[in-house]
Amino acid sequence: MQTHLRGRDMITTQEWTRSELDSVFEVAKELKRARALGKPHAHLRDKSLAMLFFFSSTRTRASFEAGMTQLGGHAAFIDSETTQISHGDTAKEMGEILGRYYDGIAIRQCDWGDGNKYIRExxxxxxVPVLNMQCDVxxxxxxxxDMLTIMEKVGDPxxxxxxxxxxxxxxxxxxxxxxxxxILLMARYGMNVRLTAPPEFQLMGDIVEQARENARRSGGSFEQLGDFDAGFKGADVVYPKSWGCWxxxxxxEESAKIGGKYKxxxxxxxxxxxxxxxxxxxxCLPADRNIEVTDEVIDGPNSWxxxxxxxxxxxxxxxxxxxM
Amino acid sequence: MQTHLRGRDMITTQEWTRSELDSVFEVAKELKRARALGKPHAHLRDKSLAMLFFFSSTRTRASFEAGMTQLGGHAAFIDSETTQISHGDTAKEMGEILGRYYDGIAIRQCDWGDGNKYIRExxxxxxVPVLNMQCDVxxxxxxxxDMLTIMEKVGDPxxxxxxxxxxxxxxxxxxxxxxxxxILLMARYGMNVRLTAPPEFQLMGDIVEQARENARRSGGSFEQLGDFDAGFKGADVVYPKSWGCWxxxxxxEESAKIGGKYKxxxxxxxxxxxxxxxxxxxxCLPADRNIEVTDEVIDGPNSWxxxxxxxxxxxxxxxxxxxM
Amino acid sequence: MQTHLRGRDMITTQEWTRSELDSVFEVAKELKRARALGKPHAHLRDKSLAMLFFFSSTRTRASFEAGMTQLGGHAAFIDSETTQISHGDTAKEMGEILGRYYDGIAIRQCDWGDGNKYIRExxxxxxVPVLNMQCDVxxxxxxxxDMLTIMEKVGDPxxxxxxxxxxxxxxxxxxxxxxxxxILLMARYGMNVRLTAPPEFQLMGDIVEQARENARRSGGSFEQLGDFDAGFKGADVVYPKSWGCWxxxxxxEESAKIGGKYKxxxxxxxxxxxxxxxxxxxxCLPADRNIEVTDEVIDGPNSWxxxxxxxxxxxxxxxxxxxM
Known part of the structure; x- marks a missing residue:
């Protein structure tokens, strides 16, 4: 159990050691049991988290907000449209100032080329810690x-x-x-990772390289496929979802048109x-029902x-x- | 006093027994006294309620949110526009997922023909319990x-x-x-209920039938009038407000035009x-001042x-x- | 230390005595130390503040919301667009009703000629206390x-x-x-206040008169200048910011055009x-960077x-x- 995490940002799991991530899973399981038992766990009494959203959210906002309440604190839902960012508040100013009011800052900024950069600034x-609620990267x-779910369902990944x-x-x-x-995290936990995509839908090259290296170190494997059906063959877990060909x-519009070739x-x-x-x-939801996945599968017995x-x-x- | 209400939905008072509703009023009076005395009553410490709004709100949002705080918990104001419902989150998914994060889900969805259906789904x-913050029905x-107010003002209804x-x-x-x-609840508590409306502004037939039956069982009465002035004659309480001729x-626009006949x-x-x-x-407010009711009446001594x-x-x- | 402030509005500092304002600074310093030390100070446990915004906000919303959480309570962010004010809720109704739900009401309404009037109503x-989160006046x-900052930086003002x-x-x-x-508060604390502005950018006459009178009573001074450079000469503190020529x-658009003469x-x-x-x-931020102030100054060692x-x-x- 790692005990030195106070003050740490979570922008990508790559910046946390395996041992640190294991501590997260250990605590997550304990807090899950505590909630099931109705056992108080107000570890953040009267602390607060700013949740700054530049993009819509259902699960992310709800789970952070309810989570902070369960921990005895409060998460403020801040739609960027309601702030004075359009009047000139810079990323640096947001960090300086929100960091003085709140005990943590969570951000969702998914704009291609901008999101991660903004969160880093x-x-x-x-x-105070900055938590990445989703960026472009x-x-x-x-x-x-997802990893916790896989551990619960299949045991050792x-x-x-x-x-x-x-x-x-x-x-x-x-x-x-x-x-x-x-691909980064699953390769790190020793899974055999398949990345299946059409030629136009590649992921960022350096991320793919890191995933490959993660697999090499963990004793897992990493391969890339181009055929949709082939990706399913003999898999223990499938995670087929849409993304843009950024x-x-x-x-x-061009991206949507290219995607149309793969209906x-x-x-x-x-x-x-x-x-x-x-x-x-x-x-990760929401899915485009009967376009991305049939109701039969997403509502079926194998759906997690x-x-x-x-x-x-x-x-x-x-x-x-x-x-925090 | 009924003690088995944990986990119950409140979608319509019709699905709660008289004895259960009496328990609500009993507790409401106790909590009202507690607040007046500044007596702590944090019965829902660190619990949280999702408030999902598809329509604007002043009183409903404010009273649920302040109420949860007074009970030691938190109510999250969720404007449906800020969620991913438009990206595909279904009613079933909202129920499944919000029910795992929050300890209750409150919804306002007033679209004619859709609201109640959505809340039921x-x-x-x-x-977790689902609370109807207003639907189409x-x-x-x-x-x-309203019932608590009448009890406070006139005693036995x-x-x-x-x-x-x-x-x-x-x-x-x-x-x-x-x-x-x-008409459903007032008839149930033995009041003499008058429903006064122009011919185009009828309520749903099965609701009217249930109100009539409620009155029969409670020893109250139910009658329908078509003349505005007649409705006022000898009444102990009047509740004149606008609605659409759905x-x-x-x-x-057609509804507004028909309404125009009754200025x-x-x-x-x-x-x-x-x-x-x-x-x-x-x-229930807001009223169209000097159109629906004169300032003299709504600001006068008989206004509750x-x-x-x-x-x-x-x-x-x-x-x-x-x-909860 | 003044102990009778429960229930008081804060609409302008002019309506609070020097001794009352001194109590605010005394408590502010204590709460600042408490937060730095991680010392609990939940003086408003389970109380709640309505924050009604008619205009965008970064610092104001964040600091009130985080502040209420740190005090053990909750601040509700209410965007006026999500309420039924457009359906007819009057200022009086907002005061009556929000005052029954919440333990305080904070309002930002900056519309010229309307903001202060609305808050007063x-x-x-x-x-419950009404707190002015910024109006037109x-x-x-x-x-x-600002005053606390000056006291921290220069000592006796x-x-x-x-x-x-x-x-x-x-x-x-x-x-x-x-x-x-x-100008009102700084003159009251005995500072030598310079108000520097072009002829079209005068402040309200009665406010200027009150500032002059405040200076006379406090032993400070008040002068008006028309030359931008002259305002800086020998100053201990400068607060150059933009405003409209209301x-x-x-x-x-006319105001923007007139402002353009003073680029x-x-x-x-x-x-x-x-x-x-x-x-x-x-x-007070946000500033128009490199238009209102250069990065060198706002990010420099003299920036507070x-x-x-x-x-x-x-x-x-x-x-x-x-x-509260």
Whole structure:
């Protein structure tokens, strides 16, 4: 158990050691039991977290806000539109000033090329921990929740195969943060990681390299596939979700048009049957129902999506309780 | 005193027994005294309520939020526009997921034909109580506050006459939820209920039937009138407010045009003089001043509107403390 | 130490005695130390503050909300757009009703000619303290924070020279509330107050007269200058910021056009060199960087802007703890 985490930022899991991340999971499990038992765990009494959102949110906002209340504190939902950022407040000023009022600053800024940069600038100026609620590059808390879910479902993740796959969606061009954070962390915990995507939907090169290196060190493996069906074959866990082809084009309409070539990349029962019998279906939600995945699969017995969403609460409470 | 209410939804008062509702009023009175005395009553320490709004709110949001704070917990104000519902989060998903983060889910969804349906779907999927903050059919907390106010003002409601009446307003086409919940509950507590409305402004047929049946069982009475002035005659309480003619047309402009035929349905001193001398004037607010009711009446000595608004706080705290 | 402040409004510092304001500073310093030491100070456990905003905010909302949490209570962020004010809720109704739910009501309403009037009407109807989070005339909490900062930086403010000056900005036409509240309070604490502005950018006449009278009583001084450079000469503190020429024209485009004549009213190193060597640069933020002030000055060693922003938290907690 690592006891030195007070004051630490969580921008990407890559900046935390395995031992530090293990401490997060250990505390998350304890806090999950405490909530199930109704056992008080107000480790952050009267402390507060600023949650600054530049993009819409259901699970993230709700789980951070409820989590802070359960820990005895408060999370303030701050829609960037209601602030004076448009009147000139800079990232540095936000870090300096919010850091003096609050005990932590959580930020969602997903704009391609800007999000991570903004969060880093706030963190540089802030005296309190900065938590990345999703940027253009990473989504660490989603993936910590995913890892906890996998541990709960399959036990030791080493040697298990996870297929991180592109899927088609029509709603909007989503960030790369979920698949990127997934391949990084899953490779680190010794899983056999498959990244399955069409040629136009590659992830950032340095992230892919880091994932490969993580796998090498952990004794896991990393491979890239280009065929949707192939990704499912023999997998223990599948995580097929949509993202934009940001490295091919930053034009959202162009990205949507390119995506349109892959409308058959939908997760259905036939594909699930290619995987292991008890293979888990994961998705960070919301999904484009019957476009990205059929109702039959997402609402079926192999779907872990609700347990996965619930674990957002527990891992986030663990990180907040340890760092704030 | 009923002690088995933990986990119960409050979608309509019709689904709660008289004895259960009596427990709500008993607790509401106790909590009202506690607040007046500054006596701590943190029955929901570190618990939290999601308040999901699809429509604007002043009193409802404020009273639920302040109420949760007074009970030691927190209510999260969630404007549906800031969520990912538009990106695909379904009612079932909201119920499943918010139910895992929060200890209760309160919803306002007033769209004609959709609101109640949505709340029922969330409740079906949720493991925690779902509270109806107003839908297209019911507004239970408003009417519980109204009943408490009547009990405080006139004592035993049995045999007292309440006139639930249409009034003209120009601001927007309001839901049927207030008059419908009113006739249901007031008839249940043995009042003589008058429903006064123009022919185009009828309430839903099955609600009217249930109100009639409630009156029969309680020893009260139920009658329908078509003349505005007649509704006031000899009444102990009047509750004239506007609503849209949703059963005549779902077109809002058409509804406004039909309403325009009844511009003389305004509550003024002459009309109040037709009622009993100490007749109470009630309104859930906001009112269209000098269109729906004159300033003289709404600001006058017979107006109970502020005490009525205050009682929102106390009945809601009672239901939350009993169910969450 | 004044002990009778429970229930008092804070709309302008002018309505509080020197001795009452001294109590605020005394408590603010104590609460600042308590936070630095991690010493619990939950003086408002389970109490709540409504924060009603008609205008955007970063520091004000964050510092009030975090402050209430630190005091053990809760501040509700209420964007006026989400309420039913547009459906008819009057100022009187807001005061009556929010005053029954919450333990305090804080309001930001900066519309020229309307803001202060609105806050006064709410306060008239409210049974709980009303706190002015900025109106068209006053910004008392900003200036209390400014005074605390000056005391921390220069010690006894008597005889020190502060230059409250217009500066050019292009972002939007700002209220007069900051310079007006500044000249009132600084003159009251015995400072030599300079008000420097172009002819079109005068402040309200009665405010200027009160500032002059405050200076006379306190043994300070008050003078008006028309030359930007002259304002800096020998000053101990400079507070150059932009405002609209509301008394010349209420037309925002016209105001912007008139402001355009003064683009050289920018605070730079040359101007700072005219002041005393350790002269403090103050600004309530956000500033129009490199238009209103150069980065070199606002980010330089003489800039007090972050300490000034932080003190918002401490003075506001003091007023809330004393009044609510």
């Amino acid at each position: 706030v963190a540089e100026a802030s005296r 990473y989504h660490p808390f989603q993936i910590l929740a 080493r040697g298990k195969t996870i297929n991180v796959s592109y899927a088609y969606a029509s709603s909007y061009q989503k960030p790369l943060s979920v698949p990127q954070s997934l 490295l091919t084009t930053e034009d959202k 058959d990349w939908i997760t259905d029962s036939r594909r699930m049957a290619l995987a292991k019998e008890d293979c888990g279906y994961m998705h 999506v609700y347990d996965e969403a619930e674990n957002r609460l527990h891992v986030q409470k663990a990180v907040m309780a340890l760092t | 969330v409740a079906e999927a949720s493991r 019911y507004h239970p907390f408003q009417i519980l506050a 049995r045999g007292k006459t309440i006139n639930v009446s249409y009034a003209y307003a120009s601001s927007y086409q309001k839901p049927l939820s207030v008059p419908q919940s009113l 059963l005549t047309t779902e077109d809002k 003389d349905w305004i509550t003024d001193s002459r009309r109040m003089a037709l009622a009993k001398e100490d007749c109470g004037y009630m309104h 509107v502020y005490d009525e608004a205050e009682n929102r706080l106390h009945v809601q705290k009672a239901v939350m403390a009993l169910t | 709410v306060a008239e109807a409210s049974r 006053y910004h008392p909490f900003q200036i209390l924070a 008597r005889g020190k020279t502060i230059n409250v000056s217009y500066a050019y900005a292009s972002s939007y036409q700002k209220p007069l509330s900051v310079p007006q509240s500044l 008394l010349t024209t209420e037309d925002k 050289d009213w920018i605070t730079d190193s040359r101007r700072m060199a005219l002041a005393k060597e350790d002269c403090g640069y103050m600004h 802007v972050y300490d000034e922003a932080e003190n918002r938290l401490h003075v506001q907690k003091a007023v809330m703890a004393l009044t």
